[in-house]
Amino acid sequence: MIPTRSTSEIPGAPLPSPSHPIDAAPARRPGGRSAQVRRRVLDAVRDQLVEQGYDALSVDVVADRSGVHRTTVYRRWRDVGGLLADVLAEATGDDWSPPDTGSLEGDLVAVNREVHAALTGDPPITTALIAASFRSEQAGEALRLFWADRYARCSVIVRRAVERGEVPARTDARRLLVAATAPLYHEMVLLRTPAGPDLVERWAGDAATAARAGAFAAAGAADPMTDPG
Amino acid sequence: MIPTRSTSEIPGAPLPSPSHPIDAAPARRPGGRSAQVRRRVLDAVRDQLVEQGYDALSVDVVADRSGVHRTTVYRRWRDVGGLLADVLAEATGDDWSPPDTGSLEGDLVAVNREVHAALTGDPPITTALIAASFRSEQAGEALRLFWADRYARCSVIVRRAVERGEVPARTDARRLLVAATAPLYHEMVLLRTPAGPDLVERWAGDAATAARAGAFAAAGAADPMTDPG
DNA sequence: TCCTTAACGCGACGGATGTAGCGATAAGAT
DNA sequence: ATCTTATCGCTACATCCGTCGCGTTAAGGA
Known part of the structure; x- marks a missing residue:
């Protein structure tokens, strides 16, 4: 139901709206380095979740695995929930469709x-x-x-x-x-x-x-x- | 469904089996000071929960409110979950019975x-x-x-x-x-x-x-x- | 190419969390 | 009354968590 693909795709995804400074900033830098950071972090979240489970998931661990600095992860995702939310948001846009068995x-x-x-x-x-x-x-x-x-x-x-x-x-x-x-x-x-x-x-x-x-x-x-x- | 009485009752309740040293120790001191500590702590948990909610519930806060030392609470209940579990165990033994409306x-x-x-x-x-x-x-x-x-x-x-x-x-x-x-x-x-x-x-x-x-x-x-x- | 600035890296910090060791206290038995 | 020992109080320590300030990097426009 929730895909677990760990394939590193091309960036390009929009930023997840930092939400603390709700300055309605139009996210002026959607591509490039930021997107690369996002991809590395989200991949690290999934990998960590698959290998070690939820209890071993923390912002610090994700930061280490991804090679992105602690503070950057805190700034953009706030906490573990924010990280999982972003992973989930990626999964929500999939092409799942309900089964059709005939009855x-x-x-x-x-x-x-x-x-x-x-x-x-x-x-x-x-x-x-x-x-x-x-x-x-x-x-x-x-x-x-x-x-x-x-x-x-x-x-x-x-x-x-x-x-x-x-x-x-x-x-x-x-x-x-x-x-x-x-x-x-x-x-x-x-x-x-x-x-x-x-x-x-x-x-x-x-x-x-x-x-x-x-x-x-x-x-x-x-x-x-x-x-x- | 879950009572919230904060009345300080007479001790007498058994200890909640510390569970880390599972030496099958027969809990040799069920009454007296220990029971008093338990009562004070559990009352503090309920009061804190009612007044400040779950987010403001931590072992340290409970220790402060109850006047029992931090380490004692950690030793006997391990964490917040242990505290809530003990509160819940008290509530489980109540006299609730399902309604009887006639249909x-x-x-x-x-x-x-x-x-x-x-x-x-x-x-x-x-x-x-x-x-x-x-x-x-x-x-x-x-x-x-x-x-x-x-x-x-x-x-x-x-x-x-x-x-x-x-x-x-x-x-x-x-x-x-x-x-x-x-x-x-x-x-x-x-x-x-x-x-x-x-x-x-x-x-x-x-x-x-x-x-x-x-x-x-x-x-x-x-x-x-x-x-x- | 140069300039502006959003986003990142970095070190440090204050606070919360959880543990260890040790002495003090009191429950329960003799 | 005395002794044993489970339990508690206390201090100190190690770690984790989340934030702050500042310097650096690079994205995007002129």
Whole structure:
């Protein structure tokens, strides 16, 4: 779900708006040395995260690995959360698209499989980002945007299910998707229950059943009688 | 959901097992001065949390407030997470019991109202504990036990619903409860969507609808046809 | 080519965090 | 009352964290 590519690309990316001196400065120097610094630092963040994990991630370590000076990293990213936020911002703009298996339940299972993989992945990058989101405003906002984007892209799953007649026409896409995925996050991230892969299918199935019963119908049309199935 | 009483009670509580020297030492001095130190420290943690919030919580501040020396706090609780874990352990043993409104949906709404209140409460103690659970093994384990206890107590809600004939007999209590509450946690804690109080009733209603449709039936009996309603 | 200036490198600092060693105190047993 | 020892208080120390001020470098325009 969150790519971990460590390939050093050509710079060119815009600066992440330093945010402390909010002078609305138009970022006059987007290319060249600054971009090179950014690339080295973000690569160092990813590498460090992959090799040593979240606990070993600090501004100083990243500065050492990247060869960029401590103060520079502090100035541009403020803290670890800012670094992760920038890494995440890069990942948000990818070309991910939700699976298309031919059935609502199949799609939900596939999505949940990706969530499960992201949450059990080693090193635990996703968990690290969640943890960081509680400490850094920047990381929290970046993660919020990332998830909002993902759920928006997934709405096509529900649209297709409606077209197939699997669920009521007024089914709210976001509610259904949250119903399918939230329990997985809840169990694995907050409740920390030993979650076997069977949970993935169970919650997807429960959500599909609920949707067929008209549970997520918008407006006042929560009546299963309107179900065309 | 998590009491915040700051009343200085009589000591008597057992020591929180220092955990670093795991010599299986039988904690030979459970009463007296040590207990008094514990009481002063835990009260200081709660007071500090209520007055200044999580960001202003550190071992040094707690030590100052309580009048107990820095090193003593470090020795017995290791870090902030350990302190919060001990506070939480005290709260876990309370006499909370789930609401009984007379209907499944009413009970679920009432539970979700408590969750909502806990997550929006100021100061954000629950959020603080969640954040701490990512940093401290002790805090994480304490929170895990706390939630496991709460969900177990709530299973009576489903039992009553089954007896009333509201849901299939084989409905899995935990799955239903997680389906009702997880989306609320997900939206408010992870997704950070601006969550109005209407979400509370919506998710409870969706879960109730799903349960009536036989979504959470155990074993292979997930067929709505077996629904006695 | 020269000039302006944003961004970086550098050393130093003040404060917070966490640990070690050692003596003092009091709990609990005899 | 006396003894043993777990626990606490204290000082000192090492490290990490984040910031400040100033000199240097190089990007982009004239």
